Amino acid sequence: MDFRGTTVIAVKRGDRLAIGGDGQVTFGNTVFKKNAKKIRKLFKNQVLVGFAGATADAFTLVDKFEGKLEKYAGNLLKASVELAKEWRTDRVLRRLEAMLIVANKDTLLIISGNGDVIEPEDGIAAIGSGGAFAQSAAKALIAHSSLSAREVVEESLKIAGEICIYTNLNFTIEEIGEAD
Numbered sequence: 001m002d003f004r005g006t007t008v009i010a011v012k013r014g015d016r017l018a019i020g021g022d023g024q025v026t027f028g029n030t031v032f033k034k035n036a037k038k039i040r041k042l043f044k045n046q047v048l049v050g051f052a053g054a055t056a057d058a059f060t061l062v063d064k065f066e067g068k069l070e071k072y073a074g075n076l077l078k079a080s081v082e083l084a085k086e087w088r089t090d091r092v093l094r095r096l097e098a099m100l101i102v103a104n105k106d107t108l109l110i111i112s113g114n115g116d117v118i119e120p121e122d123g124i125a126a127i128g129s130g131g132a133f134a135q136s137a138a139k140a141l142i143a144h145s146s147l148s149a150r151e152v153v154e155e156s157l158k159i160a161g162e163i164c165i166y167t168n169l170n171f172t173i174e175e176i177g178e179a180d
């Protein structure tokens with residue numbers, strides 16, 4: 001059996017960026033936890049990170065990413081590229097099964113163990129088993145509403161939680177941007 005699922009989504013709208021994740025942790029067909037926190041604020045509360053995948057692997061990667069942020073004085077892109085390079089080439093790290101969304105007020109990125117550092121064109125990034133559902137919802141909400149970034153994240157997570165059996169309706173949402 002393996003750990004499955006989650007939904008993490010980030011939305012940049014105007015001068016605000018919000019990232020949110022559900023709280024469910026499953027093992028096979030059993031819900032182990034309903035209120036896990038998969039979103040963190042890093043580097044003087046200027047960087048947000050969300051993770052999906054194997055929990056211990058994700059925690060290891062978040063710690064590594066935080067170290068890279070410190071080493072590169074908060075330079076999100078440099079820290080992301082360096083993490084992706086190390087993740088792909090290190091014999092131990094390359095076995096880790098997780099994905100990260102990282103963001104600051106200016107940049108939103110997805111980092112994978114394949115060496116990918118992707119900046120989405122539309123200011124929406126989603127990962128996890130419910131990620132495609134949340135991303136689709138966010139695209140529609142951005143195109144057809146004036147909801148804030150936080151509201152789009154919350155509504156997208158609700159929609160994903162109604163569709164994806166590995167996503168629950170217990171959310172953690174964090175924001176950064178001009179009002180901070």
